[in-house]
Amino acid sequence: MNAPILEMKNITKEFPGVKALSNVSFQVAQGEIHCLVGENGAGKSTLMKILSGVYSHGNYTGDILFNGQVQNFFGISDSEKAGIAIIYQELALVPEMTVYENIFLGNEVRNGFLVDWNETVKKAGEMLKKVKLDINPALKVRELGVGKQQLVEIAKALSKNVKLLILDEPTSSLNETDSENLLKLLRDLKEQGVTCIMISHKLKEVIKIADTVTVLRDGETICTLRADEISENMLIKHMVGREINNIYPKREKTVSQEIVLEVKNWSATNPSLGRTILKDINFNLKKGEIVGLAGLIGSGRTELALSIFGNPDEYQLSGDLYVKGKKQHFAHPRDAINAGVAYVTEDRKGDGLILIQDVKQNISLANLRQIADRGVVNNNAEVKVANEYKSSLNIKTPSVEQLVSNLSGGNQQKVALGKWLFVSPEILILDEPTRGIDVGAKYEIYTIMTDLVKQGMSIIMISSELSEILGMSDRVYIVASGKIAGEMATAEATQEKIMRLATN
Amino acid sequence: MNFFNTARKVLQQNIREYGMYIALFVIMAIFTVTTKGTFISSRNIVNLVNQTGYIAVLAVGMTLVIVIRHIDLSVGFLGGFLGAVAAIAMSQWNLPAYLAVPLTLALGILAGTIIAFLVAQMKIPAFVATLAGWLIYRGAILVVTESTGTIVISDPTFNAIGNGFIPDIPGLTILPGIHKLTLIFGVLAIIFLVFSEINSRKKKQAYNFEVLPTEMFIIKLVFMSALIGGITWLLAGYQGLSWTAVVVLVVTIIYHFITTQTVLGRHIYAVGGNPEAAELSGINVKRITYIVFGSMGMLAGLSGILFASRLQSATTTAGGLWELDAIAAAFIGGVSPAGGIGKVAGSIIGALVMLSLTSGMNLMGIGISYQYIARGAVLAAAVIFDVKTRGKG
Missing domain, CATH: 3.40.50.300 (P-loop containing nucleotide triphosphate hydrolases)
Structure with missing residues (x-):
């Protein structure tokens, strides 16, 4: 095993009422592909947000060592400067801009005060070649499919001389061919010396690509396994803390x-x-x-x-x-x-739920008349209904007055399901x-x-x-x-x- | 020590909700000191409430418009124009006030519906559609007042809306110089508040929801009761509750009830929170847009009536900048520019903050130029405060 490029030591992060991470330690070796797995709410995203500076230094306890030095990131720009780039599930590209504009957005190729567009296009071409994407860099991003957009994101990260690339569920919205391509690219990048952390729920994919896997559960590190030790059943067992025989x-x-x-x-x-x-x-x-x-x-x-x-x-x-x-x-x-007829949407955050409202308001929304008398909502009946779905669907939330944006993906999905079951x-x-x-x-x-x-x-x-x-x-x-x-x-x-x- | 720690924690957690009440309190305290008590005198407070009326009702309507992620720039001049229409209805068509007022409100609803048609059906951004309305109604005021100039209103019933006070109980001799009926209303309001707060706290406890610690809850009740009691006492010391205050109170109570307790209210906030999700949940987003703009138009009519009645005339300049005052009041009152969040009561407080600034600075003899600057600074500070405390509430 190579020397570690990244060490996160005893990281603890609390949100009001919840301990999201408790004493998590996490080590990534130089030049490996390290997968981070765990159930939703296990703390994977929180850990990565700490690493990339979204939760700035001082909002958590513990140390981050990157390249052997203690790092205090106060924002994404700090972590980017150090050579860490994170690519989220929801891509951060501007659809109306061209591919080359997107790749160098915020990192423009300058010539004095001006942007050097010729050089930008040329360099964008080089970056696209690195990610094996054969398209015209003058295309607008919205004209590309999700798979290609993801590659543009990676090209953007590479343009910043990234040393550690973090991918949050990169294949969740990709079809099988695009997923294959992406995994292949990650292997190529590894050859070029880029270390990679990948969060994924697709265990087959994890087994295929990972050198090392770390399992988180309920905000704690459960174990770190080497590639030759892992099997799907074993990962599931560590993730849920029990064995699941049938999926x-x-x-x-x-x-x-x-x-x-x-x-x-x-x-x-x-x-x-x-x-x-x-x-x-x-x-x-x-x-x-x-x-x-x-x-x-x-x-x-x-x-x-x-x-x-x-x-x-x-x-x-x-x-x-x-x-x-x-x-x-x-x-x-x-x-x-x-x-x-009821329809539970594909994009629960986009058009399924109202994130700024609480669990009970979301569950009752499609059938408010059921719990209303002449147009006046019966708040007690609403709480009762919400609590019924909370227990029957096993929605993990401190109370039905919790905002939906504070729940994990799986629990949000259960809220969406509860909302539609309530219309019977x-x-x-x-x-x-x-x-x-x-x-x-x-x-x-x-x-x-x-x-x-x-x-x-x-x-x-x-x-x-x-x-x-x-x-x-x-x-x-x-x-x-x-x-x-x-x-x-x-x-x-x-x-x-x-x-x-x-x-x- | 323990008590202060809890107090600090409660304050930190609810800073968004209490912030504007505290701000209003601080502003009033400062002006009371700088004007050597004139600001807090009964007469000035009554005037302040009457001056706030026409902006307050606009702010209520604007709250809902902003909650569903739109804006309405046309309501200032629409209000001015409808005030002129009411004046013409009474002085030229000889309609009595009890016909002129509903006619004006109905025209307001119609005007709002037209905006809603442009926004919901034609998919024109509300900013643009209502900017067009702003120009059109500004012209319309000039058209109807061009020949006569200021239209004087002589109907005493109509003029009482902006200048009159509720009658007192006849024959009572105790407490001379104090308006007894106003006091009784104040006491009833406090009793209602205490009972409803205790009731809702009990229900929350029954569901194991988080409630304020007992001592904090009592302090909150005492504070709110003292606020209502104090204001009532001040009002009662002059001529009592004005009809304008009654109108604003009724509008506020109705809208507060609709937004917090009804299916319609829930649908409005759902549309603001996520229009796509609302539509897919079977909510007719277009219908909500019509209702919200229709209500805005009606309240613009009401605003015009309050203003015209106060001046006892319709003028060519009525309506200028009202919409911006109403928007500012809503933002000071905690309405989120991104939509989906905002309370009617908050916007009323916002309107009071704006008018307290005007009134206080007028009493201090500060020039209009600095008044604008001060109001702008307060608006900016309020929104900064709102953004900084978001997510901690």
Whole structure:
């Protein structure tokens, strides 16, 4: 093992009422890829925020040694100066600017007082070559897919002479090909001497790429393992503190013959983009069934869900929608909710939850009339309802008056789920229900889904994780380029079959 | 020692909520000293409340507009214009006040609806749509007052809104010179406050939510009761509660109730907190936009009525800068420029802070030029304070 480039010693960080990190020690050797794993709320992000100076020196106790020197960072600019760069799950690029402008944003190539644009473009080209991205640097960032945007972020970090690169869930929004490319790039960067810390929930990926893995649990370091010692089961055991034998709960046969939702010749055009986004879609959902919608990101799965759920983006629609045998035209999500359809969004922070409000307000939001008398909200009933979901969904929060922004990803997802269960839907559409949440919380969500279909609910699950699709659904539709590219019973499906149709 | 530590902790945790009350208190104390007591005299306080009225009702409406992430620049001149319409309705069309007032409010709602149409349906940014409104209503005031100049209002009922006081209980001889009915209202308000606070504390305790420590809770109750009691005593010492104060109180109570207790209120804050999530939760964001701008228009009408009634006339200059005073009051009162956060009661306090500054500096004989500078500094300080204490509350 090489000499450590980074040592974090006895780090303790408290938030009002919560000890996020207690006495965490963490060591990264020069030139390795070090993965940091743990359930949501284990303290990974907090630790990285301390390292990158987001929580400035003095707001925590303990020492950071980087390159053998004690460091006191008071902001991101300090840590960047020292050679540490962090890339978050939510990318920090300016979509309306070009790739080269983004790469040198805040670090402009100067010629006296002026920006030297020719030199900027030339250097941007070199950086893009380093990350193996073959695009015109004059493209605007919004024209790139998420995978390429991520590479631009890495190029931006490299332009600052980064020695330690931190990636927070880099592959969570990437499809399998892009993920592969990214991992390959990390290995190349390692050869070039860049040390890398990666936070990830995808354990297969971790095993594939890591030299060393550190497991955090409940704000403490549990263990640090070398690459040749790790297995998926072992990591899970350390992460949750118990052994999980099955990643997916046992499913009983709950599917009946009754069709609760059917879509026929369904097409949609997005008027603002002026192009067809869904074409001739036919599919159905039976009572008590979990139907998986597989496909690549951007294939039109979310658009399909939105077009059914009251069409809030105002697409031009054609085709027929039948809910419980009745033909329906939903003009607003409210109509869909009233007809018994609920939609848990893909992006819980963006359009799922109201982060500045508390747990109870979020849970009651879609069904306030249920707990109101002539328009006046009954606050006691609201607390009661929220507490019921808090215990039945096992939402970890000190009280239902806690702001949702203070909860971890998995608990936020449970709040979103609680909100939609409170409208007592018969058809539940889940869009990426386990994105960015940890193994333990995933299992809980799967168990909830299993219970719901047992009670007669029907679920459409949109997911980019093929193992999840195969593990949970009864039937799979594969969506590609706005069309249904195939349908199969899960028993006959394999990851390869689905991938072949999805990439058609 | 222990007591002071708790006090400090409570103050630190709730600094956002209490900050503006403390600021108002400090400003009033300073002016009381610098004017050798004139500022805190009954007469001045009554005047202060009456002067604040037309800005206060605008600030209430503006709070909701900013909460749903919009802005309304048109309401100042809209208020001025609608005040002129009310004046014309009474002096030229010979309508009685009880018809002219609802007509004015209805026109206000219509004007707000037009803005909402531009914002919600045509997707024009509120800043631009209401800037257009600002120009249009400014012109409209000039159009209606061009031929006559100032329109004098002679309807006594209408003029009482801005100048009159509630009647006292006839026949009572105790406490001469003191307005008894005002005192009774004050006492009732204190009793109501104490009971509702104790009640809500009990409920919170039943759910194991965090509440203030007992001694702090008692101090808070005593402080608030003393505040209401003091103001009531001051008002009662002059001519009692003015009709303007009654109007502002009623508006504040209704809006406070709507925003904190009703489904509509929840929907408004949800739209402000995250419009996309609100829409997907089945809330009709367009409908909320119509309601909020409609209410803003109505309150602009009310503001115009209060102002015209106070001057007993409609003038060509009515409405200038009202909207900016209302926006400033809302920000001083803790409304978040990013939307989703802000209380109606806070904005009323904000309006009182702004008008206390004006009134106090007038009494001290400070020129208008320095008054603007001082008010600007206070606004900046209030927002800095708000940003710095965010997330600690």
